[in-house]
Structure formats: C-alpha cells, structure tokens
Amino acid sequence: MxxxxxxxxxxxxxxxxxxxxxxxxxxxxxxxxxxxxxxxxxxxxxxxxxxxxxxxxxxxxxxxxxxxxxxxxxxxxxxxxxxxxxxxxxxxxxxxxxxxxxxxxxxxxxxxxxxxxxxxxxxxxxxxxxxxxxxxxxxxxxxxxxxxxxxxxxxxxxxxxxxxxxxxxxxxxxxxxxxxxxxxxxxxxxxFTIAQMQALKIYSKVKNESTGLVGDKESAIVKESLWGTERSQSYPCRALDLKKDKNSMIxxxxxxxxxxxxGISNNTLAIIDGIGFATEPLEHNVSISTDADCFQRSMKMAMGATKPEEVDVIVMHAPGTIKGDQTEVNAIQKVFRDKMPFLTTNKWKIGHTFGASGMLSIELAVLMLQQQQAISVPYIDNLKEPKFINKVLVNAVGFGGNAVSVLVSKP
Missing domain, CATH: 3.40.47.10 (Thiolase/Chalcone synthase)
Incomplete structure (x- = not known):
C-alpha cells in the first residue's frame, strides 16, 4: 500500500x-x-x-x-x-x-x-x-x-x-x-511490425479472405471454424477465451x-492504492511461466494488506494468445483462490496496443469506478458482475516477464 x-x-x-x-x-x-x-x-x-x-x-x-x-x-x-x-x-x-x-x-x-x-x-x-x-x-x-x-x-x-x-x-x-x-x-x-507478430504465430488469422477491407460491412465477420464450430461469429480476437485453440492477438x-x-482533491478521479512489479527467469523468449510467477508477485505486492475479497474487478493483460491468457488466469487463481474477482479485458475490442495498453486499461478501470458498471467480455458468460466497484486491479506484462500490477480505488 x-x-x-x-x-x-x-x-x-x-x-x-x-x-x-x-x-x-x-x-x-x-x-x-x-x-x-x-x-x-x-x-x-x-x-x-x-x-x-x-x-x-x-x-x-x-x-x-x-x-x-x-x-x-x-x-x-x-x-x-x-x-x-x-x-x-x-x-x-x-x-x-x-x-x-x-x-x-x-x-x-x-x-x-x-x-x-x-x-x-x-x-x-x-x-x-x-x-x-x-x-x-x-x-x-x-x-x-x-x-x-x-x-x-x-x-x-x-x-x-x-x-x-x-x-x-x-x-x-x-x-x-x-x-x-x-x-x-x-x-x-x-x-514489418505486423510481420514480426505473424512470425511468432500469435496473430489472429483472416480465414475468409473474401471479406471486405476497411469500410465493408462484412469486414468484421469471419468463420467460427477458427474456433472449431460451424456457426459465424464476429470476434476475431478471443482474449480471455480459455477454450480457443488458435492464437488470436490483433x-x-x-x-x-x-x-x-x-494528495486527494475535488478533481481526483481515482486513487492509486498500490503498485507491484516483478520479473521472472526466462523459460521462453516470448512467454512466461505456466502459473505466471511474475504476475503472482506483482499482484500480491500491489494489493499489500488489501484482502482478495476487497478487489472487485481485474483488468487483465490477456493479449488473446492461448498461453498468455491461460497463464494469467492461473496466476489470478493462485492469488485469489475462492475469492475470484470479476475478470475483464479490452483487447477483444481494441486489440493490443503494446506500450500504450496498460494505460488504456487504467482508463477502463477509472471509467468502471466512476460509472459503477463492469464491462464484460461478450463471449464470456460465466462471470457474475459485481454490484459495487470500489477497487480494480490492472495487470500488464511484457516480453521477458516484466509484470506490473496497479490497484486503483474510488476517491
């Protein structure tokens, strides 16, 4: 704290x-x-x-x-x-x-x-x-x-x-x-940047190349066959979907x-209650450990004396990759156990903005605190939205396991 x-x-x-x-x-x-x-x-x-x-x-x-x-x-x-x-x-x-x-x-x-x-x-x-x-x-x-x-x-x-x-x-x-x-x-x-991400085999693929480019009403539609079913769907980035069998970062x-x-003043939008950071030994050039040890340590550090049940929402890093999403969820489960907060991310909607992504997540956290409404991921329907939002934990991590967690609360 x-x-x-x-x-x-x-x-x-x-x-x-x-x-x-x-x-x-x-x-x-x-x-x-x-x-x-x-x-x-x-x-x-x-x-x-x-x-x-x-x-x-x-x-x-x-x-x-x-x-x-x-x-x-x-x-x-x-x-x-x-x-x-x-x-x-x-x-x-x-x-x-x-x-x-x-x-x-x-x-x-x-x-x-x-x-x-x-x-x-x-x-x-x-x-x-x-x-x-x-x-x-x-x-x-x-x-x-x-x-x-x-x-x-x-x-x-x-x-x-x-x-x-x-x-x-x-x-x-x-x-x-x-x-x-x-x-x-x-x-x-x-x-070149797009090509680098494609070379890592983590980028969402366009399966139906007959769809239009920018401005075409059909440009937001791909086939659900990417996810193993026949029906159509409109979410090419499946961030936080742990059932996906293809990487989908965009x-x-x-x-x-x-x-x-x-200090706190009349124009304070949110209070920074805690900050946490951690790195971990590399197991792979682009991924973190199975249970994301760096996230576990950064979240615990940011929470300090805050109890798990006091955290209402976590805005996850969740880039839309199979391993990235799963390891972060594993870390959250290790820290919160049976006191799991509401989980969300904005990457299903705006993609991964690399170095800007963490602050865009802070923006989402501040908005949820102000509006007292959790923003859900539309294809995730097994999470109960909180009645009140007093504390939000925001996560980010980069290549090499450089994790940061920030706990923000209502002023």
Missing part, C-alpha cells in the same frame, strides 16, 4: 474507441469491436486503427507547426492525448510537471521508411536518427507543453505504460516533483496518459 495518497486527476487517450472519456465509455457500452481488415505485405490482416475523424485531428497537429511535419505518429498521438490531459487537470506550463511517456516500438513507421530508403539508395535522411529515437515522445511532449520538469522515455515492451506510472509515483514520493504526466503511445500498424494503435498528483 502507498502511505501517501497519490491520485489520478485526469486521463486522456486516443484509440480506436475515440477520444474523450464520455465517448470512450459510450463505445464500451456496445458489444461490437473496432477491428478492420487492411492489406499488409499484400495480404488482408486484422487491425484496430484510429477512426477517420481522429486521424484528421492528429494530422491537424502535424501541419500546425513546421517542426512537427516529420514526427512519427507515435509522437503525434502522445501530443494529442497529453494536451487533452493537462487541460482537464488544469495544469500550466509553469507547474514544471514531469513527463514519462514510453513506447514499446517507438517510431515504427518512420524507422521502416528510412530503412527502406537506405536499402534503395545507400543513404538516409538527415532527420532519420533524431526522429526515430525512443526519447522522441517525452521530449516532444515537453516541448509542446512548454514544461521545464524532468522528461523520461523508455521501453519495457508491453508493460511500458504501467512502468511509466510506477516511475511517476517514485518521483512524486521522493519529493523531486509534485505532478507527473505518465503513459504510453504506440503506432504499430506497419508492415494489434491496435493509440496513446493514453494520466495526470498524477500528491
């Missing part, structure tokens, strides 16, 4: 769900998903892209300043979300707040573009190096917001955003900062950031 209360005073995102907490919550109310088929390397692939109106808003940032025209989308997404977050929180530049916004992959689109140019011409553009470093995100956000506080960027794969939150809390508790902007940003819908894009402050 954290001795000094730290609150989330604002949270903002840009994702396939839209932007603005009202819009995001409204889109969580429907049972549809955000997946579309786009062609990568000549083949149709499931992805979760931003909606067209958001793409236009992001592009407006790019053309608003000549210095921004060569920035990667991962940086622009972070700029957009960060502007909205500090506006909600009422922060000013002279507050000198800290910034820690990370990314798993960084400037993927620009890196692939510049590398292709190098292969073709033997030369690369002047801005190839400065615009593809991971330090791009926080430094450009600091420039855009004109804050003079510390700025940190990092990559801890898929647990990046929650590690940003841990780092922000450490700065606040040390007394070296009073406010910290934390989160993650990811724009991984690029040919990539999405977006950014999400939160404003952290010491």
């Amino acid at each position: 954290l001795n000094d209360k730290i609150g989330i005073t604002a949270i903002a995102s840009v994702s396939p769900l839209g932007d603005g907490m009202d819009v995001v919550w409204g889109n969580y109310q429907n049972k549809g998903h955000c997946f579309r088929q786009q062609r990568f390397n000549g083949n149709p692939v499931w992805v979760a892209p931003l909606q067209k109106d958001l793409v236009n808003k992001i592009e407006a940032i790019r053309i608003s300043d000549s210095k921004y025209k060569n920035l990667d989308k991962s940086v622009l997404y972070a700029l957009y979300a960060s502007r909205n977050a500090i506006k909600i929180a009422g922060w000013k530049a002279d507050d000198n707040f800290g910034i820690n916004i990370g990314s798993s992959r960084g400037a993927t689109a620009l890196f692939e573009k510049y590398h292709e140019e190098y292969l073709n011409n033997g030369k690369t553009a002047t801005l190839a190096s400065p615009t593809t470093t991971l330090g791009n995100i926080s430094s450009w956000v600091a420039h855009d917001l004109q804050t003079q506080g510390p700025e940190v960027s990092h990559s801890i794969t898929c647990s990046t955003a929650l590690h940003s939150l841990l780092n922000g809390i450490a700065w606040l508790k040390s007394g070296m900062a009073n406010k910290f902007l934390v989160g993650g940003s990811e724009a991984p819908l690029t040919p 990539l999405g894009e977006g950014a999400s950031v939160a404003c952290l402050e010491k």
Whole structure:
C-alpha cells in the first residue's frame, strides 16, 4: 500500500474507441469491436486503427507547426492525448510537471521508411536518427507543453505504460516533483511490425479472405471454424477465451496518459492504492511461466494488506494468445483462490496496443469506478458482475516477464 495518497486527476487517450472519456465509455457500452481488415505485405490482416475523424485531428497537429511535419505518429498521438490531459487537470506550463511517456516500438513507421530508403539508395535522411529515437515522445511532449520538469522515455515492451506510472509515483514520493504526466503511445500498424507478430504465430488469422477491407460491412465477420464450430461469429480476437485453440492477438494503435498528483482533491478521479512489479527467469523468449510467477508477485505486492475479497474487478493483460491468457488466469487463481474477482479485458475490442495498453486499461478501470458498471467480455458468460466497484486491479506484462500490477480505488 502507498502511505501517501497519490491520485489520478485526469486521463486522456486516443484509440480506436475515440477520444474523450464520455465517448470512450459510450463505445464500451456496445458489444461490437473496432477491428478492420487492411492489406499488409499484400495480404488482408486484422487491425484496430484510429477512426477517420481522429486521424484528421492528429494530422491537424502535424501541419500546425513546421517542426512537427516529420514526427512519427507515435509522437503525434502522445501530443494529442497529453494536451487533452493537462487541460482537464488544469495544469500550466509553469507547474514544471514531469513527463514519462514510453513506447514499446517507438517510431515504427518512420524507422521502416528510412530503412527502406537506405536499402534503395545507400543513404538516409538527415532527420532519420533524431526522429526515430525512443526519447522522441517525452521530449516532444515537453516541448509542446512548454514544461521545464524532468522528461523520461523508455521501453519495457508491453508493460511500458504501467512502468511509466510506477516511475511517476517514485518521483512524486521522493519529493523531486509534485505532478507527473505518465503513459504510453504506440503506432504499430506497419508492415514489418505486423510481420514480426505473424512470425511468432500469435496473430489472429483472416480465414475468409473474401471479406471486405476497411469500410465493408462484412469486414468484421469471419468463420467460427477458427474456433472449431460451424456457426459465424464476429470476434476475431478471443482474449480471455480459455477454450480457443488458435492464437488470436490483433494489434491496435493509440496513446493514453494520466495526470498524477500528491494528495486527494475535488478533481481526483481515482486513487492509486498500490503498485507491484516483478520479473521472472526466462523459460521462453516470448512467454512466461505456466502459473505466471511474475504476475503472482506483482499482484500480491500491489494489493499489500488489501484482502482478495476487497478487489472487485481485474483488468487483465490477456493479449488473446492461448498461453498468455491461460497463464494469467492461473496466476489470478493462485492469488485469489475462492475469492475470484470479476475478470475483464479490452483487447477483444481494441486489440493490443503494446506500450500504450496498460494505460488504456487504467482508463477502463477509472471509467468502471466512476460509472459503477463492469464491462464484460461478450463471449464470456460465466462471470457474475459485481454490484459495487470500489477497487480494480490492472495487470500488464511484457516480453521477458516484466509484470506490473496497479490497484486503483474510488476517491
């Protein structure tokens, strides 16, 4: 447990769900998903892209300043979300707040573009190096917001955003900062990134290649034969479905950031009750142990003195892979035993956003606390929704078993 209360005073995102907490919550109310088929390397692939109106808003940032025209989308997404977050929180530049916004992959689109140019011409553009470093995100956000506080960027794969939150809390508790902007940003819908995930054999496959691409009403429908039955279904990512016999991870894009402050005020959205982190010895390059020892330790650390029955909901990492989903459930069962909370995830709806995913899960947790409604996974019907939601545990883990758990509660 954290001795000094730290609150989330604002949270903002840009994702396939839209932007603005009202819009995001409204889109969580429907049972549809955000997946579309786009062609990568000549083949149709499931992805979760931003909606067209958001793409236009992001592009407006790019053309608003000549210095921004060569920035990667991962940086622009972070700029957009960060502007909205500090506006909600009422922060000013002279507050000198800290910034820690990370990314798993960084400037993927620009890196692939510049590398292709190098292969073709033997030369690369002047801005190839400065615009593809991971330090791009926080430094450009600091420039855009004109804050003079510390700025940190990092990559801890898929647990990046929650590690940003841990780092922000450490700065606040040390007394070296009073406010910290934390989160993650990811724009991984690029040919090489998609190919990497397909090479791992964890990506959801398009079985019916006659379905349309983006904009086609049939693009969200594939055959249930992927799951061993004859009927049709509309969920190509089966996150948290422990009966699936095929991996079904799908990539999405977006950014999400939160404003952290010491103490509790009238605009506090949620309290961070506990944080936990753990790593474990590698058994495999891309997977964790059968019972996810790292998750067991991170959850116990985050809960501290909180009893298992006091946790109402867990927002799982659950990427939609067979082993990933099962091992996390195994870890939860080991920790909670017969006091299992309500389990949910948002990856069936928006896909896996890599370094941004943990903060998008925090956003979902905060919304459920505010609205007092659990968001269920539509094809999982054996979980009883809680009558009250006072505490939500959020999990994230990256390649190499870097697990983080964060316990949030109502203010």
